[in-house]
Amino acid sequence: MWKKVIAAVLLISLLTVAIVQAVNKQTKEPEPASQTAASQKGPAVGSMAPDFELKTLTGETVKLSNLKGKKVMLNFWATWCPPCKAEMPDMEKFHQEVGDEVTILAVNIDPQLDVQAFVDEYKITFPIPLDTEDAVNEEYKVLSIPTTYFIDSKGIMQHKFVGSMKYKDMKEQVGKLK
Template identity: 50%
Template sequence: MIKKTIGAGILSGLLLFAFFQHFYKADRPEAIEASTTSSGIDIGLMAPSFTLKNLAGEEIALKDYKGRKIMLNFWATWCPPCKEEMPAMEKFYKRHSGDVEILAINLDPQNDVKAFAEKNELSFPILLDESGTTQQIYQIISIPTTFIIDEKGVILKKHIGSMSYEQMEELLK
C-alpha cells in the first residue's frame, strides 16, 4: 500500500511539473541573434559579437568590421591542420585584403602566438581568446573551423578542417 501511494505521489508530481513547464514557460523572442545546433552556430543567422585582444594588446571587436566580409578562423599553434593552412591563409589575405578581412582567433594564447606569427610571417589580424568565451559562443569543437560572415554580419558559410588556397577562394564565392 505504501509503495502504491509513493508511486502515485511521484507520478502526480511529474505530471504537475510537465503541466507547469508546458503552460508557464517564458516567452521566447521571435527573432534570435544566433541559434545553435549540435554542430554549432547556424548558417544564415547573425554572427555572435565578441571583443578580443590582438597580438599588440589592442581590443578588437567583430562590430569594428561591419560593412566588410569576414573570414573568421579558429585555430591553435599546436594544431597540425591549422599550421598547414596558415601559408594559404596569408596568401589569400594578401590577395583579397580589400575584399575580405581575416580574423584568426587563436585558442591557445598561453603559447607564444606572437613568435609563431613572426616565424610564419603572418600579417592578418590574430586575436587571442584568452578566456575561451568566444570558442564557447561559436561552439568550436574541432579546429581549424572557419566562418564566412557577410557585410551585414550574417554567417554565410562554415568550414571545418584545414583549407587550401583554392578552397578559400571557393568559400569566398
C-alpha cells in the first residue's frame, strides 16, 4: 500500500514540475529578431569602435583609443587561414605606401601558434596585436576571417570588409575615411 502512495506522490510531483516548466517557457518573451541579429553581427558601422588594449608580437602595448586622430585599418586574421595568407602581401604593400598616414592593426586570433614565423615569412612590418584571451575577437563578434574594420580619425567604424582584401580594396576603403 505504501509503495502505491509513494509512487502516486512522485508521479504527481513530476507532472507538476513538467507543467510549471512548460508554462514558464510559454510566458517568456522572445528576444526581438533584430536585436538577436545585431548582437551576433558585432559593432555596427557608424558606431564608435569598441576600445581594446593588446600586446603586440614585439611586446609593445597598443590601445585603440590612443589612435584617435588617425585612420585605422583593424584586421582580424589567423596563421592557418588561406584567405589571410593571400591578403598579407597586399597589406604589407599598402602599409609601405601609406606609412604613418594609416595605422594597420592586424589582430592575430591564434597566438598559441607560431605567429613570429608567419610574420617573418611574409616580411610583415605593421603591428600584430595578439588576442591571447580572445576578448577582442569576441567583442567585435568576428565570425569569419579575415574581417577588416575601417575606422576614421574620430574612432567611428565606417566600413566592415569580410574576406580577403586586395590592395585596391584597401586603398578604396581608406580613401573614404576622414
